[in-house]
Amino acid sequence: TCVDGNVTFNQVHLKYSEGDQGALYDISFEAKKGSVTGLIGSTGAGKTSLTGLLSRFYEATNGEVLIDDISVTDYSLETLRRNIGFVLQESFLFSSSIKANISFGKPEATMDEIVDAAKRAQAHDFIMELPDGYNTMLGERGMGLSGGQKQRIAIARAICINPSILILDDATSAVDMETEFQIQRALKEVMKGRTTFIIAHRISSLKYANQILVLEEGRIVERGNHDQLVSNNGPYQRIYEI
Numbered sequence: 601t602c603v604d605g606n607v608t609f610n611q612v613h614l615k616y617s618e619g620d621q622g623a624l625y626d627i628s629f630e631a632k633k634g635s636v637t638g639l640i641g642s643t644g645a646g647k648t649s650l651t652g653l654l655s656r657f658y659e660a661t662n663g664e665v666l667i668d669d670i671s672v673t674d675y676s677l678e679t680l681r682r683n684i685g686f687v688l689q690e691s692f693l694f695s696s697s698i699k700a701n702i703s704f705g706k707p708e709a710t711m712d713e714i715v716d717a718a719k720r721a722q723a724h725d726f727i728m729e730l731p732d733g734y735n736t737m738l739g740e741r742g743m744g745l746s747g748g749q750k751q752r753i754a755i756a757r758a759i760c761i762n763p764s765i766l767i768l769d770d771a772t773s774a775v776d777m778e779t780e781f782q783i784q785r786a787l788k789e790v791m792k793g794r795t796t797f798i799i800a801h802r803i804s805s806l807k808y809a810n811q812i813l814v815l816e817e818g819r820i821v822e823r824g825n826h827d828q829l830v831s832n833n834g835p836y837q838r839i840y841e842i
């Protein structure tokens with residue numbers, strides 16, 4: 601099943617356990633198909649929790665999370681897995697071949713699809729320079745990759761499943777300018793046409809977001825696009841100045 605990727609949160613509350621004071625309170629917003637939503641806020645504000653609700657890593661204690669007007673609880677986990685892609689700060693690579701790492705979310709992917717995903721992720725060229733190309737083994741007894749290379753493999757993996765919804769944990773670790781440029785290009789490519797959530801650690805990646813949600817202690821304390829939030833002189837402006 602393919603989804604369009606219209607996302608709605610209606611008064612969502614999340615508590616991880618009975619005693620806990622709650623990770624999210626009264627979260628409501630819409631993210632239209634193909635739009636970019638930035639999430640920003642200090643550590644523990646609830647950014648990861650919010651995006652995790654989409655994949656049903658956890659379920660809302662109250663309120664509803666909808667994809668295309670259907671509650672996420674009505675989708676199978678398999679459908680959610682096929683439609684939601686992740687590129688995380690510390691994306692997990694397996695002790696396996698590059699090929700297997702790219703097609704991890706879609707084991708039936710053809711070699712053509714894998715190469716196409718790698719090209720769009722700006723990873724094809726460095727892969728071809730490795731001793732066994734796409735068959736190069738990664739991990740403990742295999743090849744070590746740089747942070748920037750790992751990130752591009754993770755982007756290729758996300759492109760490979762062709763998800764309608766994409767979650768990016770934006771932090772690019774310390775990489776050189778050229779790698780940074782390639783990663784930005786790859787991210788731009790992978791975001792195309794997908795409903796994207798960017799958990800931003802740098803404001804620069806939020807300048808073009810359709811909406812930005814500023815989270816503090818589980819609540820949305822401010823929302824708008826970059827220009828609106830800068831002129832608001834509120835929490836976003838304070839983060840921006842740091």
Ligand code: M5T
Nearest residue numbers: 616622623641642643644645646647648649650652
């Ligand atoms: C929000 C708690 C966490 C914090 C709050 C993912 C997760 C979070 N929490 C749990 O108890 N169990 C969990 O599995 O929920 O945390 P977050 O959503 O991780 O916040 P963040 O992503 O904005 O923070 P960071 O540090 O990644 O910028 O009370 O303990």
Ligand code: MG
Nearest residue numbers: 647648649799
């Ligand atoms: Mg987080």
